[in-house]
Amino acid sequence: MTASVPSIPSSAAPRLTDWTGRRHPPAPDARILSLVPSLTETLFALGLGDNIVGRTAFCVHPADRVKGVKSVGGTKQVNWQKVTAAAPTHVVLNVDENPKEMADEMAARGIVPVVTHPLSPADNGPLIRLLGDVFGRPDAADDLARHFEDALAAIAAARPVTESRVLYLIWKAPWMTVGPDTYIARTLDLIGWRTWAPPAAARYPEIEMTDVVLGDVDRVLFSSEPFPFTEDHLAAFRADHPDHADKAQMVDGEMLSWYGVRATESLSYLKDLADSASASRP
Template identity: 80%
Template sequence: MITPAPAGQGPAAPQLTDWTGTRHAPAPDARILSLVPSLTETLFALGLGDNIVGRTAFCIHPAEKVKTIKSVGGTKQLNWRKVDAARPTHAVLNVDENPKDMADDLAARGIVPVVTHPLAPADNGPLIRLLGGVFGREAAAEPLARRFEDALSAITAARPDTETRVLYLIWKAPWMSVGPDTYIARTLDLIAWRSWTSPEGARYPEIDLTDPVLDDVDRVLFSSEPFPFTDDHLAAFRADHPRHAAKAQLVDGEMLSWYGVRAIAGLSYVKALADRTAASRR
């Protein structure tokens, strides 16, 4: 993981200062390597499609536009020959999705790493402004950031009083979930859905789906990513755990875990989850 900034980095020029504390010079003509799927989508939304010279194989939105950008590998490992051929000046990374040695190797090649690490929904406004500021799209970034922040204020004000305990599954074999110190958990908390916490307090714990664990939650959420859970997985869970069958639910992982511009639609999705829960309790 990428090393965090020292405490107290201060508010100076937040639109140009990334998570490591590095203050970037504006680079409107940058050649961008986008190594985070949700940020690739955000860069396009900021009007930076022509600046993107490389992406990961997992960057899939916006579908028609992203197909025109060559892949240079995955989020964990790059094809350095393809990176060099793309001649990027900057690379956009994320602490949870890209390893620290990737950022170091990019910097050693003279490619400027712009490091992000949103930990809560409220971080999306500053994140959008950071990308807009560094790459010369402040005018496009500000209305998107404000649109998100207005929606966040509305959903925060309407937070339900009744808490729902959830187990959010992101992987199978082994089963893995998310702890409370994650972006996903904080997004769910907007509607008072409290994520199950492992005894060790891990951010992404491996778990056993035992009765004591399942007894402790009201819903078991099967996310569409990173593991592509489907209705077949819900059916298998219900067969294996009939006493907890009604708790199983598929959820859209992009809407709950992608930050940047996708989080705007994500807030509407979260509100719809809350509304359905409230209706089921009437």
């Protein structure tokens, strides 16, 4: 979704104001269409499962409950007949995951867009509180947000002084990575892993997998999503780039790119990555 930058960042915005600057009156009886997988999970964690009337096919958590909510399509395209049948009053969207045209069409149909755009781990507290306040679960949101913020303070305090350069891969054919102005990059920075990207790159640039690039990084991280990298891709990389074979590593894309309630669990995953890296140093 391409959107104008709001006059104030989300982390400083009033609790009922979304990323676009729109202030939402509380709607505890809202019928929610969630088109962001990590936020579908967060809405369930806030106790709003009964309010969710639609989701995407990629909204797979919590697995034991989300199957009871009908899918209306994907994050980029929806089946408008299914949207109409679900009769939502609100739709939860994200700037990176959903096209602006979709948000505009939802609004034109009388469905209130609640737009999010977390750019760093620190944005998770305000994000959780936004959803909790808009949909009538402020106390649950405060509990989840405080738990996350305590964990974030702890991992930030333990950030190593020595940094590593990492190439974080999100796609193949073409190869794509993440720029520094992304949630993923700022998440990895919590453990001193600085993402490599071409100078003045877009947020999600295409790259050439060359020895020059690989020589400039300490690790090559193959994310499990959005491209479903597997151990077979690591094996192929090692065969093609034997001088850099030991740099290849699989990482859990959900843990490093999902925000909202997942972010607390992600911090534990980050600590495990950092501990493993430290233990493997000669």
